[in-house]
Structures are given as C-alpha cells and as structure tokens.
Amino acid sequence: MKGKHQRLLLVIVAIVALIGAVLLAMSALKDEAAYFYTPTDARTKGVEPGKAIRLGGMVVKGSLKRQADGVSIRFEVSDGKETVPATFSGIAPDLFREGSGVVAEGAFDARGTFIASNLLAKHDERYMPRELNGMTYNETTHQIENGAQ
Template identity: 80%
Template sequence: MKAKHQRLILALAGLTAIIGAGLLAASALKDEAAYFYTPGDVKTKGVEPGKAIRLGGMVVKGSLKRAADGVTIRFDVTDGKATVPATFSGIAPDLFKEGSGVVAEGSFDAQRMFVASNLLAKHDERYMPRELEGMSYNETTREMKVKR
C-alpha cells in the first residue's frame, strides 16, 4: 500500500473517532444540557423526585414566608405558565426577594416540593452593589467618583 493511501486511511479513522466521541458526549448529556428547568418545563416534562436540577423563574410576590427557626424559607417560583412551591434552609443572598429572579439548585421531594440546596439570585443589567451606589466610573481617567 502506498504512503498516500495509508495517510488517507489514518485521516478517515481519526475523523471517525472524533465524530464517535462527539455523538457519545451528546447522548450522555441529553436533557442535562439545559441550564435550568422552568416551572412550565417541570409541569410538562415532569422531573422525578431526588434528581438534582436547577429551577429558574421569578419569586411570586406574597409567597415568601420565613419559618420560626429563622433559616428556613418557603416561597413559590413561577414562569407565568406554572408555579412550583419551594423551600430553602440557609442564608439567602441579599438579592433574593419577592418579585426577583432566582435559580435554585436542588431536587423535588415525594410531595412535589422543590427542596433547594443553593439559591442564586438574579439581577438585571442595572444592578449596582449597595457599596457602590451613588458612584460612577470615568473611562478616561479610570477613577471612581461620587455622584452629587
């Protein structure tokens, strides 16, 4: 066999291996490629209890309730199509409040309550930390200045 044919066979075998690895990775990911499930997705697709997922949506106004222990929070998450009850035990982020966006990591229990192990509060593009409120950044001088 000529060297030219050997290189062609080697190139085709390498290409086949790369395509096979890509297909294997894609089949392993399946639905896990989604960044988070919305309450509407949970309602239509269903999620089995105990499966670790991320649930994203808005905290329903008037649904945030703190338990007597001081660390357990109950709230509802909605996407406008469906609402999911959730609970979290721990210290919630400062940006977590009613009417704000949230991505909660956790799983559903047997009673279809989402038990969050971590809360990620979302903010819009106008967000500014409390420490920097009233300040502005000058691109030319690269300095922070207090607005008056």
C-alpha cells in the same frame, strides 16, 4: 500502501476516536446535567422526583417565609401560568427577594415541592430568565403579567 492512503486512514481513525470520546463523555455526564425548567414545563413534562434540574421563574410576592432555624426559607416560584412551592436551606444571595427572578438548582420531592440545593441569583436586579423576559409583577393584583400586554 501509499502515503496519501496512510494519511486518509489516519484522519478517519482520528475522527472515529474523537466521536467515540464525545459519546463516552456525553454518556458519563447525562446524569449530571441539570436542565432548565419553568414551573409550567415542570408540571406539564412531569419531572420525576429526585431528578436534578434547574427551576427558573419569579419569586411570588408574599410567599417568602423564613424558618425558625434562620437559614431555611420557603417560597413560591411562578412563570405567570403555574406556581411551584420551593424550599432552600443555606445562605441566600443578597439579591434573592420577592418579585425578582431566580434560577434554583435542586430536585422535586414526592409531594411536588422543589428542594433547592443552590440559588443562582448572582445577577443584577434586571436579570430575567430568557423564557420570562418581559414579565412583571403587578403590586395591585399580586399577579405575574406579561409586560407586552
């Protein structure tokens, strides 16, 4: 076999090995990946209970309730169309408040409540998930509105 053919064979084997490694890594990580959903996506796509996801939206004003244990909170997340009840146990980030954007990692329980294991609110006050860009909270109507209207 000529040197040219040996190099070509080596390149083909390397490409096949690389593709195999990528497929193996994707297969191993498929259960660990947390996908981003808005409340509307979560309702329409029917996310099964226990599946790890990221839920993003606005914290509905008036919905944030601190529990007696001092570390658990209940709140609602909305995208302007749907609202999802959520809970979190732990120390919430300083910027987590009513009327602000939030991305929460966790899973839905059988009753449809989102059980957050982590709140991703490590951002400045102008942070907004891409899907909710332009949304604002109307103090008068207590509704989330599209700012472009």
